[in-house]
Amino acid sequence: MRSLRQMLAWADGRHETPGETRTGVCPHRLGRAYTPQVWIGQDRVDALLDDEPVVVEFDGELKYTDQDALVAEKIREDRIRSRGYGFVRLMWADLYDLGLVAAWVRRAIDALPCRS
Template structure:
């Protein structure tokens, strides 16, 4: 049986930060042998059927998701769940039911939290990790992929996150987001239009995820500047 991490890749999921130093496998014929580089799991609960991609037998997508999130950190687990929901490889109910079938195995409680928190509207690993950070900061759940319109109802932008209580927009800038100068200029003009409507815009990068204190301070300053959200008609 192929590793759970490799199965996710073959199923087309974007994954990041999974610990690949030790390969996790499900053995259909017993516990197998585990060592420094390989960890073989008994197929409990039983796997009803395998999936074949090309000529390779892989763990079915929902099972691969659950097996992977059982052995990783909560933020990474959320990014895997988000990607699975976005790709429609599984539903939240399917993942919850499958996690519960693992009983008291280590990681089940965190996996249940990650699945319950999952949201397929997150369009990248960075956005998934940002959702986790915003929750850790104690903020109300943001609206992912929120549509901003002007006062006449004309479309202005679709933003990564909207903190609707304060008219604060959070944009996550991953690497390579702006391929050329024209794209960068267009993004600056787009952001100007958003600010002209009264929104505060806070940009975040990967470094903010690993050192969140400065980001949290910038975000709270934006919230204070924005004040309570205004009704927009």
């Protein structure tokens, strides 16, 4: 019951897919606040950490079966990175390894351009 109450407290109607909803659990469990569905220029991202300019995206496997979609996604990611944002991409299997997610978030933060 405690876990269910916690999950309901974290529920957010801005998540567009079950994968995004499940992805949102990871920052909570890592003690990081985030905002879902944020616009960065012309691009909307699944989530943005509140304390660092790091995007967290959930990718379902279907996205990668269409080469045009894959190329468009790469161009989109490069456009967002050029604005100084780090990127963490998660798939279903990644969501069950919180240590892995934490390491990827840390690596994205460490790779951010120097800020004055």
